[in-house]
Amino acid sequence: MSKEKKELYLGYATDKAVTPFFQRFLEALEQEKLMMSRCPKCGAEYLPPRQHCQKDLEECELVEFPEREAKLYSYVIVDFAPESLASRAPYVVAIGEFPSGKRLTAHITNLMSMPEIGMTLKLAFDRIDDKKITYKWLV
Amino acid sequence: MTRRVAVVAGGHSKFGKRYDATVRELCAEAFKPILDEGITQDMIDASVLSYAASQFTGQGAGSALIADYLGLHEKPHLRVESACTTGTASLRAAWGMVASGLYDVMLVLGVEQMNRVTSAQATELMARAGDMRWEYPYGISFPAFYALMASRYMHEYNLPHEVLSMIAVKSHHYGAQNPKAHLPREVTLEEANNAVPIARPLNLYDCSLITDGAAAVVIAAENRVKEFTDEPVWIKGIGAGASEMMIQDRPSLTSIPGAKRAAKAAYKMAGIEPKDIDMAEVHDCFTIAELIAYEDLGFAEPGKGREIVENKENYHDGRIPVNVDGGLKSKGHPLGATGISMTYEILMQMRGQVQKPSRQIDDVHYGLAHNVGQSGQFVNVIIFERGW
Numbered sequence: 049m050s051k052e053k054k055e056l057y058l059g060y061a062t063d064k065a066v067t068p069f070f071q072r073f074l075e076a077l078e079q080e081k082l083m084m085s086r087c088p089k090c091g092a093e094y095l096p097p098r099q100h101c102q103k104d105l106e107e108c109e110l111v112e113f114p115e116r117e118a119k120l121y122s123y124v125i126v127d128f129a130p131e132s133l134a135s136r137a138p139y140v141v142a143i144g145e146f147p148s149g150k151r152l153t154a155h156i157t158n159l160m161s162m163p164e165i166g167m168t169l170k171l172a173f174d175r176i177d178d179k180k181i182t183y184k185w186l187v
Numbered sequence: 188m189t190r191r192v193a194v195v196a197g198g199h200s201k202f203g204k205r206y207d208a209t210v211r212e213l214c215a216e217a218f219k220p221i222l223d224e225g226i227t228q229d230m231i232d233a234s235v236l237s238y239a240a241s242q243f244t245g246q247g248a249g250s251a252l253i254a255d256y257l258g259l260h261e262k263p264h265l266r267v268e269s270a271c272t273t274g275t276a277s278l279r280a281a282w283g284m285v286a287s288g289l290y291d292v293m294l295v296l297g298v299e300q301m302n303r304v305t306s307a308q309a310t311e312l313m314a315r316a317g318d319m320r321w322e323y324p325y326g327i328s329f330p331a332f333y334a335l336m337a338s339r340y341m342h343e344y345n346l347p348h349e350v351l352s353m354i355a356v357k358s359h360h361y362g363a364q365n366p367k368a369h370l371p372r373e374v375t376l377e378e379a380n381n382a383v384p385i386a387r388p389l390n391l392y393d394c395s396l397i398t399d400g401a402a403a404v405v406i407a408a409e410n411r412v413k414e415f416t417d418e419p420v421w422i423k424g425i426g427a428g429a430s431e432m433m434i435q436d437r438p439s440l441t442s443i444p445g446a447k448r449a450a451k452a453a454y455k456m457a458g459i460e461p462k463d464i465d466m467a468e469v470h471d472c473f474t475i476a477e478l479i480a481y482e483d484l485g486f487a488e489p490g491k492g493r494e495i496v497e498n499k500e501n502y503h504d505g506r507i508p509v510n511v512d513g514g515l516k517s518k519g520h521p522l523g524a525t526g527i528s529m530t531y532e533i534l535m536q537m538r539g540q541v542q543k544p545s546r547q548i549d550d551v552h553y554g555l556a557h558n559v560g561q562s563g564q565f566v567n568v569i570i571f572e573r574g575w
Binding site for chain 1: 305306307308310311313314319320321322323324325326327328330331334335336338339342383384385386387388389433434435436440
């Protein structure tokens with residue numbers, strides 16, 4: 049008997065197109081593991097993960113991304129939000145850059161003052177509701 | 188072996204919140220001035236419809252509807268979609284079909300109707316042009332993508348927001364003189380700089396408008412041009428460029444790599460340099476986009492675009508007049524119509540037909556249109572040359 053797929057979605061506005069590969073990413077995220085992908089042929093790494101390598105379209109494998117601290121590369125405070133996120137506005141979207149140079153785009157959820165480029169961001173995880181989970185930044 | 192291709196006629200609807208019209212009536216309004224010049228449907232071999240976002244109206248098969256409404260239903264037609272650069276992407280596609288000899292004469296018609304939904308819904312629909320898996324879930328609105336560029340630009344070059352507001356003041360100054368503009372009124376620097384925030388650091392006056400409207404041009408192969416006009420505007424250079432899908436993947440956020448690639452290709456094909464350009468229509472979907480465009484197009488060195496703004500070199504009598512029709516900011520930004528509206532403005536400027544002397548640029552020989560899709564994923568730069 050096949051295992052029933054657990055219903056999981058990423059982030060605050062839900063794109064319900066969840067593939068088996070993306071599902072594995074989400075199930076790891078639920079365990080507070082951020083996964084990147086790696087091409088078995090050329091070794092290229094992708095964060096966020098791609099199922100297919102951009103260079104040779106080989107099927108990538110998911111591997112845990114080890115870094116936990118990043119610097120704020122750029123940010124926006126969204127005051128007027130898309131309809132799907134209107135109830136959350138204003139919110140801060142930040143691109144964080146890890147020491148390896150890889151970047152991740154997520155909300156900063158605990159800012160008490162204006163963001164400053166270069167400030168340290170800590171990777172964290174959150175359960176938004178019973179189906180939605182996310183990675184996020186804390187300062 | 189390609190043939191030279193010229194823009195030989197144009198038409199433009201009133202831009203605005205057009206609750207009195209749907210896409211078909213807007214297209215008729217843009218096409219009618221072309222018929223009034225004596226050009227008939229029989230003279231047009233085929234058409235391209237630039238219609239970026241049918242999700243705003245729900246109307247599918249747009250080019251079939253429009254071709255039929257305009258009496259072009261027996262002529263081949265197709266629709267192009269490339270987000271906000273759809274207009275010049277359509278012109279590029281049509282240019283290829285005419286230059287190759289497939290057709291001699293084509294209509295390129297751009298339209299968008301964006302006000303049948305609320306602003307929040309429009310913001311939602313445009314956010315879906317981000318990566319649906321990784322960006323959309325975080326509510327990155329269209330202004331937010333450009334705000335991410337603005338934050339980084341302001342940080343790297345120590346740019347005060349006021350410089351961005353000066354661009355908005357200029358746009359509205361010229362939009363106020365353009366009867367086709369969506370928001371034809373002046374704003375003060377104080378109003379622009381202190382407006383309600385939309386996606387900080389961008390405020391309301393940093394953002395282009397959610398607009399309904401249409402614009403149309405007819406292009407013809409060199410051997411047919413004389414049947415249409417003694418004042419053709421040649422398509423001298425066409426450059427297209429592309430950038431990474433996700434904004435976080437760009438090495439730098441202070442420039443749009445696809446725009447630089449497109450500009451380089453366009454200048455090379457035209458055989459001219461940035462200093463030769465007499466006027467530019469740039470994609471100021473946000474004020475920061477106009478500032479970055481000055482640098483990507485080679486009008487200013489990286490980080491120095493503000494000098495063009497502060498010295499008012501971008502006014503109609505300045506070194507490089509930019510968007511003296513009001514731009515996307517004041518004239519409006521009906522997505523699919525925008526690139527064609529830019530082309531129309533260059534045609535009118537070259538012909539000395541902008542109606543108001545206070546925004547007529549003297550002696551335009553080379554005009555440039557810079558049209559950016561989404562947040563720079565695809566860009567078209569087209570250089571036009573006066574043919575008389």
